[in-house]
Each structure stands twice: as C-alpha cells, then as structure tokens.
Amino acid sequence: MISLKDKIKSRRAKIAVIGLGYVGLPLAVEFAKAGFTVAGIDVNPGKVKLINGGRSDILDVDSSELRILVRERKLRATSSYRVVAGMDAVSICVPTPLRKTREPDISFVVNASMEVAKHLRRNQLIVLESTTYPGTTDELILPILSKGRLKAGKDFYLAFSPERVDPGNKTFHTENIPKVVGGITPKSTRLAKLLYEQVVDTVIPVSSSRTAEMVKLLENTFRSTNIALVNEMALICNRLGVDVWEVVDAAATKPFGFMPFYPGPGLGGACIPIDPHYLLWKAKLLGVEAKFIELAGEINRSMPEYVVGKITGALNGRRKSVKGSLILILGVAYKKDVNDSRESPAREIITSLRTMGAKVSYNDPHIPVMEFDAKPVKSVALTDKILRQADCVAILTDHSEYNFADIVTKAKLIIDTRNATGSLKKYRNKIVKL
Ligand SMILES: NC(=O)c1ccc[n+]([C@@H]2O[C@H](COP(=O)([O-])OP(=O)(O)OC[C@H]3O[C@@H](n4cnc5c(N)ncnc54)[C@H](O)[C@@H]3O)[C@@H](O)[C@H]2O)c1
Secondary structure (H helix, E strand, O other), rough: OOHHHHHHOOOOOOOEEEEOOOOHHHHHHHHHHHOEEEEEOOOOHHHHOEEEEEEEEOOOHHHHHHHHHHOOOOEEEEOOHHHHHHEEEEEEEEOOOOOOOOOOHHHHHHHHHHHHHHHHHEEEEEEOOOOOOOOOHHHHHHHHHOOOOOOEOOOOEEEEOOOOOOOOOOOOOOHHOOOOEOOHHHHHHHHHHHHHHHHOOOOEEEOOOHHHHHHHHHHHHHHHHHHHHHHHHHHHHHHHHHHHHHHHHOOOOOOOOOOOOOOOOOOOOOOOHHHHHHHHHHHHHOOOOHHHOOOHHHHHHHOEEEEEOOHHHHHHOOOOOOOOOOEEEOOOOOOOOOOOOOOOOOHHHHHHHHHHHEEEEEEOOOOOEEEEEOOOEEOOOHHHHHHHHHHHHEEEEOOOHHHHHHHHHHHEEEEEEOOOOOOHHHHHHHHOOO
C-alpha cells in the first residue's frame, strides 16, 4: 500500500479543505493548482454552488483560474462531509469568532471536528488552520477525533498550522508566506510540513501544536498592541498640535529598533480585534492577567467614538449640529482595497452618528451593500453633487480608487483618519486629522 508520505510527495493525495472563506478557498486553489485533487466542504450551500459554478467571492481568488480547476475536476465543492472518508489530508479553516461576552466561540471548530471524526480512517492527516487559543488542537480536537478506535500519531495524524493570509496584499500570498506547523507527534509535524511544502515556499516546523497556536497569537497580539500604542500617540499628538504621521515616518528612519505602525479609526477584520481575546481568555484560565492585551483592546475599541467626537467637534466649529447634518463616510471595509467589512469601525461610527440624528450615507467601491439592523443600506455613487452636498466627509478607508486631491477640492469639511490627504496644505482649513 502506498504510504501517506508518498501520496503527498507524488501529489496523488486527496485533500479536503473545510470552510471555503478568505482562508480556505485560496488554500484549496493552491493545492488544486499543485496537482492535488481537492474537495472543498462548506455548510453554506450558496457558497458551494458559487464555487462549482467557477465563481469566486474572495478577492485573492481569480474566477477564471477557479473555473479551470473546477472544469478539470481538480477542485469540487460540497456540503457533505461524506467525502472525508476518501481523503488523505483534511485542512480545517472554519471561523473562530467571539461571543458577545468577548469569549472564544469555538463551536465552528467543534462542529467541523465532530463531522470529520464520523468519517476518520487510518493514515489520514488532519490540520487545523483556524486561529484559536493554545491547547485547542490537543485538548479539544484530539479527544473528539480519538473517540473511535483509531490512535493519534499511529493510525492518524494531527497538527496545527496557523494561516497568515493577508487579503488584498499584492506581494505576499499563500505560496510565499512562510508557514508554521506543529503536530501533536513528531510524525504529525513531519507529514504536515511535507504537505504544505507542496504549495508554500518555506515551512517552519515547531515542537508542538500548542507552540504553533501560540505563534499566531503572538503575531496578532503584537499588531493589536502596537496599533493601540500608536493610537494613543495620536491622541497625545492631537493635543500637542503635532501630526502623528509625520512623527511615525520620521521615527521610522531609525534603521534599527523601530517598526512603524499607523493610527486609524479602530480595528477591523476577522483577526486583529478578535484573536488576542482568545489568548486573554486562555491566560485567565491559567491565572495570568494579560494586562497588555486588555489595555490594547480598550484603546483600540475607543477609537470609533473618538472619530465621532472629531466629526461632532468639527461640525460644531462650523456652527452645525450633528442632528440633521449630511455626513458622507468614505470606506466601510476594515482596510484598504478589501471587500470585507467584518468588525469594521465604520459600523459603530455610522450607528452612533445616526443615533444623534445625522443623515449618514456611505461610499465604498468594494462594499456595495452593508446591513444595519438587518436592513440593507446601499453604497452611494461618489458624484460631485454628493461630495459638495455633504456637511462633512469622513475618510475611514483609503481605497486606491479614491482620488483624494479631487475629493478635498469638492468637500466642505473632511475628517481624515488615514492621512489620506497627506499634506495638502492649501486645504488645511477644511481638513481635520485623527
Ligand atoms: N480572513 C483573514 O484574513 C484570516 C487570516 C488569517 C487567519 N484567519 C482565520 O482563519 C479562520 C477562517 O477565517 P475566514 O476569514 O476564512 O472565515 P470566513 O467566514 O471567510 O470563511 C469560513 C467559511 O467556513 C464555513 N463554515 C462554517 N462552519 C462550517 C462547518 N462546520 N463546516 C464547513 N464549513 C463551515 C462558512 O460557511 C464560511 O464559508 C478563522 O479562524 C480566522 O481567524 C483569517
């Protein structure tokens, strides 16, 4: 019988990717492009239909490329877990959000693992990619998969490999982002390393699945904490009458010991606002008070309200109340050039302004519709009339499509949270920075 190692090396291994979102679909496509036969499993039937129709809703996956892979039967999506029995490797990429209490919601990972367990067979490699607290793979998934007769590390293999994809990044994508893997046994690590080496240039093995889980949380907590620090610097610079972006850029000229981070209207996306809370929760269970994580979360979460304060203050300076003012928001995606508005600070800012009686509209070339209280709100066209009519234009995302020099000439008042207007000195009087 051909071994799992040889199946992977010869690319004859069949791979299932569970959860075909921002992480799972690009990974499934990479495996399929490398010659593997891939089954994508997603509980959302609409998503399955879309993918089997060769259409991608993920920015970094090209529909024409997907169509070819589907046509060549290298990639097929399904809602049924039955296909797992015929697979050699399974990668789990389901969501790991927070509950309203900001505690980990691990239910998607548990559900996916229970489904995999029903179809688990000898010589399969299972890899969790969803970001989660250290211990998930060996404390939670391992017992679920070990309920049957199969023994982990002997009959089947289990590892964690954090996903580092950065949607919209033109330089780094799946194949050139180094990938960390940590198995629950040395053989699990070796097999996971071998699997990812087929599609990723550099794979870094670590000593355990817990270590690999912790690596991801260090990376994202590092970002969240540094963003919080620079957001705090922005508040201080604001009082000092100093431009925080000028400060950061000048500090970044130091060739060692400094790394630039930039302030903004608040954190967004599926990772940075969420992942540190997975670590915070685990640390609490272990009796460790994770003060940095807590404080960074507090500062970052205060930014949307700070932006609302900037808007109301700027309108007040023009003898206008927020109530009744026309406010245009530019960019509701959580960052530049992506079509993802999950956890975006725009939601809180818009809701808060509306509660105060403002008439708020938004434009975002990547988010045509956004739901507020289960009601769809459409992006307005960015016409000269709309720009000129608005009492205030607030820039929350600096999408490449925007011509800020043009926007500044037409708008009456601009709140710039991204330094998108740079140093357009001529219009200083109508631009308010963060
Ligand atoms: N989006 C990113 O930039 C990014 C980057 C790195 C890591 N991550 C992590 O990767 C994981 C996935 O994130 P995402 O952004 O791809 O999420 P997503 O919401 O874009 O996609 C998840 C997919 O999983 C499907 N799904 C949910 N439960 C399922 C189940 N039980 N079985 C099968 N399919 C199921 C959903 O229908 C959805 O299509 C999360 O843990 C996230 O923190 C995300």
